[in-house]
Amino acid sequence: MKLELTNKIIKNEHYMRLVSKLKELEKDRIFCKHDMEHFLDLARIAIILCSECGIDYDADIIYTAALLHDIGRVEEYRSGIPHDEASVVIASEILDEIGCTVGKKAEIIRLIASHRTADSAKTELEKIFYRADKKSRLCFCCDAADECNWPEYKRNNEIGV
Numbered sequence: 320m321k322l323e324l325t326n327k328i329i330k331n332e333h334y335m336r337l338v339s340k341l342k343e344l345e346k347d348r349i350f351c352k353h354d355m356e357h358f359l360d361l362a363r364i365a366i367i368l369c370s371e372c373g374i375d376y377d378a379d380i381i382y383t384a385a386l387l388h389d390i391g392r393v394e395e396y397r398s399g400i401p402h403d404e405a406s407v408v409i410a411s412e413i414l415d416e417i418g419c420t421v422g423k424k425a426e427i428i429r430l431i432a433s434h435r436t437a438d439s440a441k442t443e444l445e446k447i448f449y450r451a452d453k454k455s456r457l458c459f460c461c462d463a464a465d466e467c468n469w470p471e472y473k474r475n476n477e478i479g480v
């Protein structure tokens with residue numbers, strides 16, 4: 320399976336610069352980080368959920384949206400703009416830079432825009448993407464669990480998808 324957009328993203332200078340910046344900004348963060356491990360966990364869990372639920376998916380779209388969904392955190396730390404909104408703007412620029420088609424770009428942007436709230440996730444795929452974002456976190460063994468502001472319903476206190 321060739322993940323064309325996905326591999327263009329990880330070779331895009333603009334994107335990789337933001338990933339490095341985010342790593343630097345979160346180096347002392349005690350809560351979940353927004354790094355490559357999280358992005359890939361999200362994508363893989365979303366694909367497992369799609370397969371289990373019998374939902375058609377394009378792996379390239381899921382991986383690309385996963386790589387980009389939290390990239391707006393850099394802007395959130397800088398200016399306070401919610402990261403889902405900032406991610407949409409930055410992802411849009413990067414998708415244009417790599418020559419993504421209008422149709423695929425719209426699908427990717429919809430996944431990014433709806434990843435933070437269950438209510439804004441409309442399609443089955445958007446709901447799965449939202450769920451996979453949360454499922455990728457290891458709350459059951461987190462040292463910062465007592466200080467984390469995640470409500471109980473979002474936490475992964477058991478292993479499962």
Ligand SMILES: [Fe+2]
Pocket residue numbers: 357361388389452
């Ligand atoms: Fe995330």
